[in-house]
Amino acid sequence: MHRAAVLQEMKYLDLHCDALTNEGVLQVTKENLRRGGCMLQCFAAFVNVQKYPAGRFSRAVLLCEKFDEMCKEEGYHVVRKFSEIEEGRINAMLTVEEGGAIEGSLEKLEALYRRGVRMMTLTWNFENEIGAANASAFAAPQNAQTGLTAFGKSAVERMKELGMIADVSHGSDCLVKDVAEIMRGAPFVASHSNARAVFSHPRNLGDEEIRLIADSGGVIGLNFFADFLSSDKSAAGQKTALLAHAEHIIKVGGEDVLAIGSDFDGISENPYLKNPTFVPRFIEALQKKFGGEIAEKICFKNALRVFREILG
Secondary structure, eight states: OOHHHHHHHOOEEESOBOTTTOOSSOSOOHHHHHHHTEEEEEEEEEOOTTTOSSOHHHHHHHHHHHHHHHHHHHTOEEOSSGGGOOTTSOEEEEEEEOGGGGTTOHHHHHHHHHTTEEEEESOOSSOOSSBOBHHHHHHOGGGTTOOBOHHHHHHHHHHHHHTOEEEOTTBOHHHHHHHHHHTTTSOOBBTTOOBTTTSOOTTSBOHHHHHHHHHHTOOEEEOOOHHHHOSOOSHHHHHHHHHHHHHHHHHHHOTTSEEEOOOBTSSOOOSSOOSGGGHHHHHHHHHHHHOHHHHHIIIIIHHHHHHHHHHO
8 A cells, every 4th residue: 555545544643622712713623633634632621710710610511511512513423431432433532621620629520520521631830729730830949849739639539530531731740740659550641741851841741750651551642832842933843843752752751652632722823733634744754753653652542542441
């Protein structure tokens, strides 16, 4: 078979996008996902605590309802467990970004799980009832040793029991370590994060955190936000940076740890990967860099393995 045909057939799974809360022109649309070859898109119900300092849980529920309506209108296939993923469909999974949405309540966490949420990013850019964010930890040295709160530990333990994926993107380094301690024997993820050793930014993961996620059997979704990748904002520079982050994460954590977490609709347009229709060009670059087997792991196999274990 011609190599171009093989590339065209390779699908990908995206662990994070913000299409539910983007009020402008969407990067993630059904047509863009179809053209890009997306097999499963995670849609985050992102609760911006600056816009909604009160009523955070109500806001999350409203976004869950928006997800249901969107899936019905667009024809996305909603999945809540691994066995529900269907080939030939654009599968959609509901997640939450910003654990402050549960307002310090395990009952509200359980309510979101019943509502269909299968992954939750524990923090966003600010400390919440669950724990510390990497942005605040880097901004204030006194916060550098802050991880999960006592409630946060209870929340992560309950997520483990429920079968809800714990996502440490945006979390402080200590929060990642605390989650790793609780999740012994079970994977956790960083749905949309890159490597700090390649480009020094608070949102990127240190090598120790990469190893902790890898040792858990979890995955790290490569984030497409230019500001997290490189100071070179050209298309060529961004391509080089993405491959450099991928190479470093694999070097530190192994070929089973890397996945895709685009952050589409939560980021400015990347000149190299403007929307999902451009993902096949990145898949081709991954194949050339790492070979077909590792490219498949990055594009969907690694993430599916985690889904099978936690959501099976």
